[in-house]
Structures are given as structure tokens and as C-alpha cells.
Amino acid sequence: MSQAVAARPMRDLITWPQEGFTRVPLQVFADAEIYAWEQDLIFRGPTWSFLGLEVEIPEAGDYITTFVGDSPIIVVRTAEGGINALVNRCVHKGSIICYEPKGKRERAHNFVCPYHNWIYDFEGTLKTIAFEKGIQGKGGMPEDFDKSKHRLIRLRVETIRGLVFGTFSAATPPLRDYLGPVMVEHIERTLHGQPKILGRYSQFMHNNWKLYVENSRDNYHPSLLHAFFSTFKLNRLSAEGGTRQDDKSWHHITFTKRYTDAGDQAYDSGMIRAMKTDYGLKDPSLIDQWMEYDDQITNSIQSIFPGFVLQQILNSIGTRQIITRGIDKCELVWTLIGFGEDTEEQTRVRVKQSNLVGPAGLVSMEDGAIGNFVQQGIKGDLDNVAVIEMGGRGVGGMPTRATETSVRGFWKVYRELMGV
Ligand code: FES
């Protein structure tokens, strides 16, 4: 963090309204100093961030590059079969070392910085400095320069069901304690087999990262903004569903049981945009699904603080990773998952349904647009607040989705970590 920012405590930047979690100062979506504090207190703070899938780096030397907040990260499989996460920033001048999304290094001493060729091993140890002894006895590094005092920053790494998480902080509890039993059980339920990657894409969003986090936890909007969902009865508030969360209200699951939809006059009344129509699908196989889970849940969106989402929409299973890209931009990286034991037909269904949901489909395109609508809408009025009172004022789990309890839960943890 810059000295200018560090000189001014976060709590002096913002006065949180006395109504608490039901109000959010719009300033938090548009302020450079707040953004810088978030990098320190949230992304480099006591939180676990999703880094990728174990299956992406099956063999020693396989690596992927990713981000935790703004920090670039290399995730590499070691010769012993472990996983290391290293900050992808050379200790010499700060250049990115690995600049490709993924790759393989054959030898253990082989992360070579492109700028002056300093070389690191898979533990992040600085092994070699080009021209360390100079040329013909001239130049080179000082005699007493100690390479062992300069190394890549290494994150703590833990995995659950093939998902890899990393944290900068020694204070973060072990991953399973951080998630809590409700979240652990749901991850183990959703990822019920040996994952295989079916596809990947990224969606660049023109809004602050927190607007997407709110959106993923907001079970009030899907049947309204995503008219497709309600028109074809994929996700209506009249179907059985609800929200679950961990004890501290840091992480949330919103879920629906599609086949319990008893119908609701509200959707047929013309009072809401997602009204009854004569529309039908020419190819209904787009929304065919097989009942994959004993709990009969057909849609579930699980949000792990700060920026990870595990999705099940019909049989489309996937991870979404939110990467901060500045005050008013973020990137959403999607990885679509199937399982080793899937039949060819099941794989085909998963891929087809994923096209419905992804950014070129009908759902995420709308989420991307709406985040930008909010970012545009708040611009001239940063002294104002958002009002979040649907379903009451608390943060507990609820047996309905006509609630913003999970959004309030996000602001609860945000305020805890940011000290506001
Ligand atoms: S910046 Fe990496 S070797 Fe110089």
C-alpha cells in the first residue's frame, strides 16, 4: 500500500450509515483509496482466494498463472506432487516472471524472469543471477549480496475436492474451518466426481468487483432480470428454494428446486417484467436436465468470500473467479466442469447448458450489463446509499429467496475486515 493511503486509516475515508448492513455507501464502488485498502485488508488479508483446479496442473512443473485481487500469482505442481503458489513478481525490479496463462517447466530451476534472467525454483527460491560475478572480474553483484534473503512471496495453499485456494495471511484459519461445515458439505456435494475441464472463458465487466459479488449473492434478481429463467420456469421465486450460509455469514448458497414450482400469479400478472408470454423454445432440449443430486436442487450458486462462486445451473457445473481490475472493472473467469464418469451424452448436455448461462448466453450477459448500469447510475451521486431491506434487516439463512439476506451478509464481513 502506498504511504499516502497508509497515512489515512480506512475508517476516516467513510462513515457507514447507522442503519448498518441495510445501507451501502455508493462511494465504496468508486473510490481509489478504498480500492487500495481492499487489496490489503481483504485480498492480502485473512481470506482464502480461489486459484484454480488441481486437474489443471497434473504433473510436476505444470503451472498456471492467476491473480489474488491485483497480485499476480503462479500456481505450480512440485516434483513431490504438492502445489505451490508464488507471487509472480521478480524480486529484482518487479517484472512479471511468467506471462502465459499456463505452461510447463521441465527443470526445478526454471522460472526465468524475462527482463534480466534471474532464475527461481518451484519454491520461489532465487537460484541464479545473470552475471552475478560480472564479466572478466568486472562488475557483478557485491560480494556480500545474499540471494537467500530475496525470494518470491509464497502463499499458503490448501485444496478441497480439487479446488485450489491460497492465502497471504498466517492468520487465516485452515480452509475447512474458514468455509465452515455447511459450505464444505455443499462443495463436496456439487463436485461429486473426478473433475474434468470442459471449457473456459473470461468475461470482462465494466463495474467494481463488489457489484458482481453482490449480484452472485442476490437471489432476488434472477427471475426478474433474467426473463429467460422465469419464462421457461427454470428459476422462479415460487419454486422451493432458499439461502444457506456459514455461522459467520461470510459465505452463502442460494438454491432452487425447479420442479416444485407451484406457479405464482405475480409472474402472470404483467406487474413484473418477466411476465407470462406465449414464447416457447423451438428446441426444448436446451433446458433438458437429468436429476443429478439427491437433494433435488436444480440451481445453486455458492459464494465464498471474497471472490469465488461455485455454480450448478441445471447440469452446468462451473467455477467463477472474480479478479479485480481497477476501481470500475473486474474480470470473471469461468471454468466449466464435468466428471470423469460422465457419459458422452451428459457431457454434451453440460456444454449445451453452459452456453445458455455463459457471457454469450442469456444470463451472464445480463449480469455483466446490469453491473455497468449500476456503475453508470451511481456516478453523480456518491454521497447516496443503496437500500437493502428485502427479507428484513438481518443476515441469517432463510427458507425463501425473496430476500437480500446474503447481500447483507457480504457487507457484514466487508465491514469486519475493512474496519468500517
Ligand atoms: S526484473 Fe526480473 S531480472 Fe530484472
Ligand SMILES: [Fe+2]
Ligand atoms: Fe444474475
